Amino acid sequence: MKQRFIKILAFGILLSSNLQAQTFNNLFRTKDRQDNLEDFDLKKFSYGFYLAANNFDYKMVMNPIFGMDGNQNLVESKSTYSFGAGLIGKMRLNEFLDLRIEPGLHFVQRDLTFNTFEHNSQYSGGTNYNLPFDPITNPSDEQINKVVKSTYIDIPILLEVHGDRWYNSRPYAAAGINYLVNLQSNQTSTSDNLLNTFRSTTHNFGWSAEIGIQLYFSRFKLTPAIRGTFFTNNELVSDNATTQPYWTPAISTLQSRAFMLVLKFE
Template sequence: MHRKIITIITLLLATTCFSQKRTIQHKPYIDLRPMHFGILVGMNLQDVEFENIGPQTITLEDGTTQQQTIVCDADRWNTGFSVGVLANLRLNEYLNLRFSPTMHFGAKHLTFHNLTNMGQQEGLLHEERQDMKNTYVAFPLDLKFCAERWNNYRPYMTAGINPMINLTGKSQDFVQLKRSDLFLEVGLGCDFYLPFFKLIPELKFCYSLSDAIDHKHAEELKDANKRIYTNAVTSGHSKMIVLTFYFE
């Protein structure tokens, strides 16, 4: 009796395990190529994380000094778009090296709150705002860790470094970012094998490893009144979330 029960349970488990039948595989040998290329399009969300200096002592026009506290904050994520190309080198069955030069178009919105000077209305803080347009040229180099292919999809994870060059910046803005930055990035995605190409959606998180603020910028400002806002920020790290669609 016990043998019959064990046999029935075994058959049920076997039926469950093999209930997902394999289907016809599209592009069955595409992953065996030593190298292949593609294009990418996507969207990005940009932000920057600031560290503020706190109270500052400034000299007024009449020669007296005053202590003021200004706080800078990027108060929202800003949406942009991304385009680029892809080169993928196969290292082994589960590991690929990927290089994908990309241009990211976007912006960061900064708000400066003067906690010392109040507005005309009681309780209203004086604010200054800056829209920081950013165009990055990125050169990410990632390792792609792939799972086993099942039917026509294959999930994966990525990790790598991403040097970026910032092509934009106004000379008289309150805060200006450095021309170059280095990002650490991790991501996850899935290869979808279609009849004529691979479609690969991927979500990636990028974080700046170095201080992104150009601290020499304060000396270049023509308006001395802006320097208190520029000097309010001691350091900053850029952040980016990128949703990308690769076509290989």
Template sequence: MAFTYIRHQLHLHRQKAIVSALFILCLFGVTQAQAQKKIKGENKPGYDEKRIHYGFYLGMPLTKYKVEHSDAYVSQLPAIKVNAKNSPGFYTGLVLNVRLFEYLDARFVPGVGFYGRTIEFEGIDTNDGGEGPVFDDITISSTMVELPVLLKYRAKRRGNARMYFVGGLKPGIDLGNLKDTSSGGTKLHSEKYDLALEYGVGLDIFYPYFKFAPELRFSHGLLNQKASHTSPYSDLIDKMTNHNVSFILFFE
């Protein structure tokens, strides 16, 4: 069945992304451990005692829609297929970090993200007088203002490095509320507002003049992004939510 195939493909892509990102984090850890042998003393002592500090970040997500099919889709199986595809994106923003307790911080990391999520339609009949079923990729582009509010749990600092965990919520607003970019944007529409659950793991690395932190973060959309719209494409989808796996570089 198509549902089983889709779940299998998404599981494989998710595994590849997780393994790759964890490998990069481990590589940073090994590099830092080797550097510690050459460093005497502690960089930026007293950094964690500061109540507030600032920074910026660059994020590189692998993004896609998680699609839930409608009854209209089920009734047309196995003649048609609707699959979400992974696409790269980019986002950047600022960091406001507030120390709450010895190992716990609150973080507000507003930013702007640029995404183009693609859904692949195979065998759909548009009933537009053509020669029959068509194969089409629909990409919905969006420029999002994102306002994540996170809690960061820090491990005890070991020399000039430490691990941390982060989690929270990310509200988002699509500046243009763009439709799909195919054939005049009439096939599939998206909603303007979004809310996502976010969590991740990272590594703080202290240098003499700044702190650098590579982070692996997962984002799962909580709101249905399919807007009310009638078309042969839209009718096949009951719900679609945003999902990201991101590798983020923080400079604070």
């Protein structure tokens, strides 16, 4: 995850550098320089939209009985890159503070690999933690590898703190809380992983932190930013009681985390 974050950060810095290099003469020149959109940030309310490149992953805590073999985790999560888009609503509080709401839609896919079949078959006779079950000796690829697709409606409320304008730019940082609805959660489905249906919670909560730089052009404001979003609730929905303990019993806690490169237009 650290490597992915560094890659996203480097890409964001490179993109921001290219944008600034291409517009340097217009934005930062000191001779005959004109400040763009001088009154834009004095408005009580402003609006815009954003595009986002996302990297979603799961943070998992394993069950020590069904999810670990010694120090080895038996479930692996692989993230993929995806995209999202949303709207921006901003309210000016004072010279240095803004309140923002940025509802968006994010399309996400993650891959889970369950290497639990050989290890957990030893508990087929039943224990204090599970009922007796018929072991699966030759699991199919769909039973081992789960493709988890999610569509999140993300509603973050962020408090933005920014510095003074430097020529036609202004740095800022923001943080706040998120309410996220997973439209592909399958939470109410009666099928579970035995029938290749991975279930998670529909309604979720989290928090976000963001840094970026606002660039003022003659007709609009462009903001490249990097955002991290971290779920606070356990998204895991347990398999049915009669299903073998190869899947959700191996996981104690499942929480999404995401890093985003965001481009905002206001």
